[in-house]
Amino acid sequence: MPIYRFFITVLVLASHLLPLTVLGQQPCSGVLTGRVVGQDNGQALPGASVYVRERQTGAVADTAGQFRVTPLCPGNYTLTIEYIGYKTLTVSATVGTDLLTTMPTVRLVPDNHTLQEVVVTEHRSEAQKLLQVQTDLSGNALNAVRGQSLGESLKSLPGLYSIQTGPSISKPVIHGLYSNRIITLNNGVRQEDQQWGTEHAPQIDPFLATRITVIKGAAGIRYGSDAIGGVILIEPAAMPTAPGLGGELNLVGATNGRQQTASGLIEQALGGPLTGLSWRVQGTLKKVGYARTPDYFLENSSYHETNYSAALNYTRKNAGIDLFYSQFATRIGLFRGAQVGSLADFYAAIARPEPLSQPGFSYALDRPYQDVQHDLFRLRAFVRSDRWGR
The missing domain is CATH 2.170.130.10 (TonB-dependent receptor, plug domain)
Known part of the structure; x- marks a missing residue:
């Protein structure tokens, strides 16, 4: 093939391909507009969001409900339109070869949700x-x-x-x-x-x-x-109401008197056929030895406690009963240096800078002492009637 014919063939092919290449490189310049209103009252919904799924882009409606999405190429698109308080709507739109495409007015349906009530209560003593x-x-x-x-x-x-x-x-x-x-x-x-x-x-x-x-x-x-x-x-x-077993333990110590205290309780509310029945048992042990001043111990200043209590409660819708019993038992040593037999001994004790007897530390509890036991019992019941009250 002569060389000049080869160049003529190349020029002809280039003249056919060039328009296609330029056309493929032209940017999309289509514009899609529309308006979003509420179906209930026809009022504009400013701030409604419009999302074009295929292009992963979107727009926000202005104060008149108008939106404008650009740039778009000719073709079919899926739009997702959302607004708070209204149901999300998905619609289709077609953008033609014209620069501006206006779609029909979009009407969103109200989405009414009834919130569950919130009850705020307080236990007041x-x-x-x-x-x-x-x-x-x-x-x-x-x-x-x-x-x-x-x-x-x-x-x-x-x-x-x-x-x-x-x-x-x-x-x-x-x-x-x-x-x-x-x-x-x-x-x-x-x-x-x-x-x-x-x-x-x-x-x-x-x-x-x-x-x-x-x-x-x-x-x-x-x-x-x-x-x-x-x-x-x-x-x-208050006595437990939710079925289950629970408890609590307290351990307390103190340096002066080398106090040792342990207190615990265990309680349970029953379920099934015994729903409404609950019980609690509590107890405290305390042991304290001689109290210490900066220079010496106070003889016979120790004290011991053994306390316990029990409670039983049964409550139904219209009736209930509860029992409570406690015992407080203590022995309290009285400082011997404060015991006097006459007025002269009293004045001498006040004038004395230190007690005559200064023993070391001890948990011992001797005379004189208080021995106290206090028992408490309570029974309480109620019946509730629509006619007579409680």
Whole structure:
């Protein structure tokens, strides 16, 4: 083939292929527009999102509900349109060879969901139901004073202090009043154990309580006419209701007196045919030896406690009964250096810089001592009637 014919053939082929190449490289410049409104009221839905699945691009409707997607090539597309409170809609759109394609108005159907109700409840104690000045020990604040007597525990609350006889007897004082000017309710039962002098402290195991509430001032008269100083409420935890077995163990130690305290409880709520029946058993052992001053030990200042309680509860829809029993038992040694037989011995003890007897540490508990046992029993039942009430 002559050389000139070869070049003519190449030029002819190039003239046919060049338009195809240029056409394939032309960018897509199509525009798709439309409007999104609500089907219920026909109002524009500003902020509605329009997503073109094939191009992985989209647009957001303006304040008039208008949207504009560009650039698009001629062809068929799938659009996903979403707006909060309306059902998601998927539609098809065709973009022609014209630069601008306007699709029919898109109408979204409202999507109404009824949310489940949210019920907020609070367990309010008997004391919290009254509009009065009150403070309480609970949670971490109560855990911080575990192992101390009731009087010592309450000293952490503002406005309260105690009259103390030795390291073991502590009597609560509210605004300067104590003894029979203060009422102590142990699990709803009035405690009659601290009216007979400064050496008689409340005979209550603080480990019984999950909350100790103090009501100050005249508002306590609701609990009795002699509650001029206030009221102390010892409130145990509510009995368990969800079926299962649970428990708690507290171990407390102290350096002065080398205190050793262990307290635990175990409780269970039954299920099946015994649903509504629950029980709890609790006990505390405490052993404290001679108290130490900076220079010597106080002879016979030790004390020991053995406390326990049991509760049984059965509650149904219209009736219920609960039983509670506790025993507080303690032996409290009395410091021998404070025992005098005459006025002369009393003055001599005050003038003496140190006790005559200075033994080493011991857990021994000899005479003189207090031997206290306090038993408490409570039976409570109710029947509820639509006609007669409770």
